[in-house]
Amino acid sequence: MSDGKRFLKQATQTDVAQAAGVSTATVSRVLNGSLLVRDEVRARVEAAISALGYIPHESARSLATRRSRALGAVIPTLNNAIFASGVNALEQAARERGYSLVISISNYDLDLEAVLVRQMIERGVDGLMLVGNDHTAAARALLATTRLRHICAWAWAEDAASPNIGFDNAAAMAEVVDHLVADGYRRIAMLAGPTAGNDRARDRVQGAVKRLAGHGLSLVNLIETPYSIREARAAAIPLLAARPDAVICGNDVIAFGVHFAAREAGLAIPDDIAITGFDDLTLTAELSPAITTVTVPAAEMGRLCAQHLIDAIETDTDPVSLRLDTRLVIRQTTRAASGAIGLP
Amino acid sequence: MSDGKRFLKQATQTDVAQAAGVSTATVSRVLNGSLLVRDEVRARVEAAISALGYIPHESARSLATRRSRALGAVIPTLNNAIFASGVNALEQAARERGYSLVISISNYDLDLEAVLVRQMIERGVDGLMLVGNDHTAAARALLATTRLRHICAWAWAEDAASPNIGFDNAAAMAEVVDHLVADGYRRIAMLAGPTAGNDRARDRVQGAVKRLAGHGLSLVNLIETPYSIREARAAAIPLLAARPDAVICGNDVIAFGVHFAAREAGLAIPDDIAITGFDDLTLTAELSPAITTVTVPAAEMGRLCAQHLIDAIETDTDPVSLRLDTRLVIRQTTRAASGAIGLP
DNA sequence: CAAAAGAATGTAAGCGCATACAATGTCTGA
DNA sequence: TCAGACATTGTATGCGCTTACATTCTTTTG
Numbered sequence: 001m002s003d004g005k006r007f008l009k010q011a012t013q014t015d016v017a018q019a020a021g022v023s024t025a026t027v028s029r030v031l032n033g034s035l036l037v038r039d040e041v042r043a044r045v046e047a048a049i050s051a052l053g054y055i056p057h058e059s060a061r062s063l064a065t066r067r068s069r070a071l072g073a074v075i076p077t078l079n080n081a082i083f084a085s086g087v088n089a090l091e092q093a094a095r096e097r098g099y100s101l102v103i104s105i106s107n108y109d110l111d112l113e114a115v116l117v118r119q120m121i122e123r124g125v126d127g128l129m130l131v132g133n134d135h136t137a138a139a140r141a142l143l144a145t146t147r148l149r150h151i152c153a154w155a156w157a158e159d160a161a162s163p164n165i166g167f168d169n170a171a172a173m174a175e176v177v178d179h180l181v182a183d184g185y186r187r188i189a190m191l192a193g194p195t196a197g198n199d200r201a202r203d204r205v206q207g208a209v210k211r212l213a214g215h216g217l218s219l220v221n222l223i224e225t226p227y228s229i230r231e232a233r234a235a236a237i238p239l240l241a242a243r244p245d246a247v248i249c250g251n252d253v254i255a256f257g258v259h260f261a262a263r264e265a266g267l268a269i270p271d272d273i274a275i276t277g278f279d280d281l282t283l284t285a286e287l288s289p290a291i292t293t294v295t296v297p298a299a300e301m302g303r304l305c306a307q308h309l310i311d312a313i314e315t316d317t318d319p320v321s322l323r324l325d326t327r328l329v330i331r332q333t334t335r336a337a338s339g340a341i342g343l344p
Numbered sequence: 345m346s347d348g349k350r351f352l353k354q355a356t357q358t359d360v361a362q363a364a365g366v367s368t369a370t371v372s373r374v375l376n377g378s379l380l381v382r383d384e385v386r387a388r389v390e391a392a393i394s395a396l397g398y399i400p401h402e403s404a405r406s407l408a409t410r411r412s413r414a415l416g417a418v419i420p421t422l423n424n425a426i427f428a429s430g431v432n433a434l435e436q437a438a439r440e441r442g443y444s445l446v447i448s449i450s451n452y453d454l455d456l457e458a459v460l461v462r463q464m465i466e467r468g469v470d471g472l473m474l475v476g477n478d479h480t481a482a483a484r485a486l487l488a489t490t491r492l493r494h495i496c497a498w499a500w501a502e503d504a505a506s507p508n509i510g511f512d513n514a515a516a517m518a519e520v521v522d523h524l525v526a527d528g529y530r531r532i533a534m535l536a537g538p539t540a541g542n543d544r545a546r547d548r549v550q551g552a553v554k555r556l557a558g559h560g561l562s563l564v565n566l567i568e569t570p571y572s573i574r575e576a577r578a579a580a581i582p583l584l585a586a587r588p589d590a591v592i593c594g595n596d597v598i599a600f601g602v603h604f605a606a607r608e609a610g611l612a613i614p615d616d617i618a619i620t621g622f623d624d625l626t627l628t629a630e631l632s633p634a635i636t637t638v639t640v641p642a643a644e645m646g647r648l649c650a651q652h653l654i655d656a657i658e659t660d661t662d663p664v665s666l667r668l669d670t671r672l673v674i675r676q677t678t679r680a681a682s683g684a685i686g687l688p
Numbered sequence: 689c690a691a692a693a694g695a696a697t698g699t700a701a702g703c704g705c706a707t708a709c710a711a712t713g714t715c716t717g718a
Numbered sequence: 719t720c721a722g723a724c725a726t727t728g729t730a731t732g733c734g735c736t737t738a739c740a741t742t743c744t745t746t747t748g
Contacts, residue, residue, distance in 0.1 A: 010490065012704060023728045028706055036726060053489055058466045059406040060704035063733045068403065070446070070467075077432060084428035088421060091449050095460075100467055102414070102446045105435050116439075122402045123414075123444055145397055146354065229626055260630050282573055283627060286604050356734060367698045372736060380696060404734035407703045 011052040020048035031056060062124060070100040071309055072125035074116045076108045080227060080253065082279045082298045083131070086153065089302030090129060097310045099126070110197045114139035121146050127309030127319075129153055129302075133160050134199040149312050149319055153301045155200055156323045165304050165322045169200050170207030172294050172326040173248070176276050177211040179292070179328055180246050183335045185274055188212065189221035189244035191235060191254050201250055204278065208248055220244050225254060232257025240265060246274035246334070252281040255291050259333070275333040289332030297324045355396035363392035375400060406468055414444040415653055416469035418460045420452045424571060424597065426623045426642045427475070430497070433646030434473060441654045443470070454541045458483035465490050471653030471663075473497055473646075477504050478543040493656050493663055497645045499544055500667045509648050509666045513544050514551030516638050516670040517592070520620050521555040523636070523672055524590050527679045529618055532556065533565035533588035535579060535598050545594055548622065552592050564588050569598060576601025584609060590618035590678070596625040599635050603677070619677040633676030641668045 013031075017024045022045060029037050030045040037045075048054070062068045071094045078084050091101045102123060104116040114136045120128055121142060128143075128150040135152075140161065143150055156166040180188055190208055193201040205222070212218055221242035225235035232254040239247065240261065247262075249255035255277030259269070267273045269289050277284055277293035284291035304322060312319040330336065357375075361368045366385060373381050374389040381389075392398075406412045415438045422428045435445045446467060448460040458480045464472055465486060472487075472494040479496075484505065487494055500510040524532055534552055537545040549566070556562055565586035569579035576598040583591065584605070591606075593599035599621030603613070611617045613633050621628055621637035628635035648666060656663040674680065 013706095014704080024705075025707075025729080026727060029727090032706080038726065041727080055462065055465055055490070057407075057468065057704050059403045059412065059468050060733090061706075062403040063401075063407050063735085064704080064706045066733070078422065078428040078435075079425070079432055081423070081425060081428070084422040084425070087447075088423055088449060091422075091447060095448065100446050100448070100463065102444050103431075103435060104439065104444070105432060118399070119444065121399055124401065124403050146399070229630055233630075256627070256630065260632075263632070283600070286573055286577075286600065287631075288604075288607070358734080368735080369699080369737075370697060373697090376736085382696065385696080401734050404703090405736075407705090408734080408736040410703075 010057075011054040012057070013054070015052055016045065016048045016054050019052060020045045067313075068124040068126055069098060070102055070123070070125045071127045071129065071306060072120035072123065073101060073103045073129040074106055074113055074120065075103065075129075075131050076106055078105065080251075081281050082251075082296060086298040086302040089299035090306050091302075093303040093306035094310070097306070099306070099310060108194070108198060110134060110136045110139070114142070117142050121148055126313045127151075129305045129309070130162070131155075132199050133157055133162070133164070134197050135161075149309060151305050151309060151319050153305050155203070156321065157199075160321065163308075163319045163321045165301055165308065165319075165324070167296065167324045167326045168207075169203035170210070172278070172328075173204045173207030174211035175326075175328045176248060176278075176294060177208050177215070179330065180248070180274060180276065180334065181212075181215045181217070183274070185246035185334075186217060187220045187243065187245045188217065188248060189239055189242055189246070190219050190223075190248040191232060191239055191250060191258055192222065192224045193227055193250035193254065194224050204250055225250075225257075227251060227253050229253055229257045229260070233261045236261035237265075240267075240273070244273065246276070249275065249277050252277035252279040252284050252291065252293055255284070255293065255333075256287075259287065259291065270332065270334050274335065277333075280329055285329075285331065292331045292334040293329055295327040295329055297326070300324065354401075355398040356401070357398070359396055360389065360392045360398050363396060364389045411657075412468040412470055413442060414446055414467070414469045415471045415473065415650060416464035416467065417445060417447045417473040418450055418457055418464065419447065419473075419475050420450055422447075422449065424595075425625050426595075426640060430642040430646040433643035434650050435646075437647040437650035438654070441650070443650070443654060452538070452542060454478060454480045454483070458486070461486050465492055470657045471495075473649045473653070474506070475499075476543050477501055477506070477508070478541050479505075493653060495649050495653060495663050497649050499547070500665065501543075504665065507652075507663045507665045509645055509652065509663075509668070511640065511668045511670045512551075513547035514554070516622070516640075516672075517548045517551035518555035519670075519672045520592055520622075520638060521552050521559070523674065524592070524618060524620065524678065525556075525559045525561070527618070529590035529678075530561060531564045531587060531589045532561065532592060533583050533586055533590070534563050534567075534592040535576060535583055535594060535602055536566065536568045537571050537594035537598065538568050548594055569594075569601075571595060571597050573597055573601045573604070577605045580605035581609075584611075584617070588617065590620070593619065593621050596621035596623040596628050596635065596637055599628070599637065599677075600631075603631065603635065614676065614678050618679065621677075624673055629673075629675065636675045636678040637673055639671045639673055641670070644668065 013024045013027050017027045106113040117139045130152045131154045133155050152162045154166045156164045156168050192205045195202040223239050225232045236258045277291045280293045280295040284293045308319045357368045361371045450457040461483045474496045475498045477499050496506045498510045500508045500512050536549045539546040567583050569576045580602045621635045624637045624639040628637045652663045
């Protein structure tokens with residue numbers, strides 16, 4: 001701004017105090033809803049506030065109170081609807097309680113995540129949501145020494161180092177396996193997400209592998225692919241070479257890719273090949289055939305993270321873990337189970 | 345935290361100064377990369393910093409410098425991949441320049457948006473991204489009196505009140521109309537998004553209506569629906585009652601709904617009915633038949649907003665408008681145009 | 689070699705707010 | 719009517735940092 005007006009001084013609490021003929025302490029009291037201000041004085045202050053267009057300065061307040069009334073979220077990406085939905089809910093719930101949300105995107109890079117955690121601490125967020133239980137030692141150390149309240153969402157583990165609000169990825173995948181096996185599928189393959197530095201993806205693989213073993217089976221093929229329809233579609237080609245009769249996908253995006261690849265290969269779903277997803281994105285239900293998948297409480301995780309973080313902040317306690325449920329939604333990419341219920 | 349350790353005092357600049365045997369000014373200089381610090385002293389300070397695990401306090405810095413190094417974004421929702429993608433890119437680009445991002449979600453509610461803008465100002469963001477050109481007088485007044493640098497994205501208008509980084513929604517839709525008309529479609533209907541308080545949705549309708557008029561045509565039916573597959577699918581039923589031979593959809597989500605509704609009604613796409621979307625979400629290309637739609641530079645808008653806001657902040661200038669291009673992507677839900685090119 | 693110039697560091701004054709504590713004012717009951 | 723209790727307001731300090739200005743230490747130059 002070359003007109004010099006950019007730095008036109010915003011009204012400050014002192015200005016309001018002068019205009020209202022009171023001290024700054026009283027203005028502060030009015031602003032913070034203190035009860036011990038006479039109505040007449042309060043009215044005068046409020047009049048001055050709106051006359052001057054006074055807007056409080058949150059940084060100054062944070063400095064004085066050592067509270068920022070802000071939450072942080074470090075997530076892998078927003079380009080997956082499941083995270084977008086979680087962050088959306090997190091923001092809504094935080095705002096309802098008067099908290100802002102600052103977000104950072106790690107691109108599934110744990111070293112970057114550690115840097116972002118540090119920045120969140122610099123910003124002075126009062127609470128932080130992370131995704132999963134895989135974090136670098138650096139990140140853990142930062143969290144530990146600063147004692148920043150945080151919750152790791154999207155996962156749930158008995159022995160998690162941090163409070164978890166999420167679900168058991170392995171257990172959810174085991175349920176998928178049970179369904180497939182009960183349905184008569186035996187040659188099961190898996191197209192997983194990248195497992196390096198991603199406990200959720202790893203747990204899903206492990207959950208499937210172990211439960212298969214329980215049934216005396218093993219994966220006929222296991223490939224990892226990035227979370228993109230296009231790449232999953234390409235990865236499906238070699239995967240299908242093993243002639244599986246069912247493909248377990250690491251998430252719905254991958255399932256979309258396999259779905260399209262199978263259709264292109266002229267395979268009948270679910271008779272030639274069954275497909276299962278994970279997340280229950282809106283489109284899984286609409287596609288034809290509709291995809292059997294696992295419902296994940298994304299929005300609920302976001303909401304609960306906000307609430308529990310803020311509760312912990314305001315009551316000066318530690319956030320606690322919460323194990324949420326997933327639900328297998330059987331649709332048309334797997335045969336209706338004949339005897340799924342009651343199976344081991 | 346009942347163990348009282350929650351308030352374990354974080355090391356402060358003063359602590360570092362003492363440990364290094366220098367003044368706080370020197371520590372500050374080291375932190376901010378000032379050149380006039382001897383290497384030997386700098387090393388001592390840096391040693392003290394890491395020994396104490398010192399983490400700078402951004403609020404204090406903001407208070408002293410009157411800069412927050414944070415950008416804000418107020419968006420309608422994250423539950424639409426197009427906004428999620430834009431915010432994702434915004435964050436990445438901001439971070440590359442050392443800026444944080446705080447986001448708020450308005451749910452397409454302009455009054456709420458004004459409140460959120462105010463909160464952004466309180467937070468002291470240095471720049472703000474908004475969506476579209478429809479804003480309340482209250483929001484505009486806040487922006488004007490505080491002179492907060494901001495860019496309205498996702499839209500572009502000659503006479504926009506604020507800098508725009510976006511595209512001409514009406515022109516993009518006009519192109520869709522040209523394509524349909526050139527293709528021989530004449531009974532064209534439109535399933536639009538909610539136009540109240542949404543200039544983008546309104547421009548898309550206007551753009552279609554006006555261009556149709558240019559061809560001597562008018563919409564055989566026009567219905568508005570929320571941006572959800574399910575609701576669009578339901579709204580498609582009455583819309584199809586007008587027996588259109590083509591349906592222009594306000595965005596891809598709506599197009600998905602119409603796509604499924606048409607399939608369910610046993611209509612052949614594109615022969616019985618053509619469908620066009622808007623946004624070019626990943627899935628539009630994968631669905632069968634693949635949806636003809638308009639490519640929108642969502643990630644680019646996010647990236648450009650970050651860059652131009654930060655440039656404006658750091659050079660003390662005003663952000664400028666940028667008109668971006670959209671592109672009609674003809675796929676399988678419309679007949680291949682026989683003579684689209686060269687048409688009026 | 690002394691003085692002037694320049695480089696490196698320190699001193700101290702806020703930035704805008706909240707809040708402990710002090711100082712008033714008001715009301716109660718005897 | 720007055721002491722005491724309580725309600726209301728003001729005073730003044732500090733949150734952790736940056737930065738203009740002052741000071742000290744080096745170097746350069748005549």
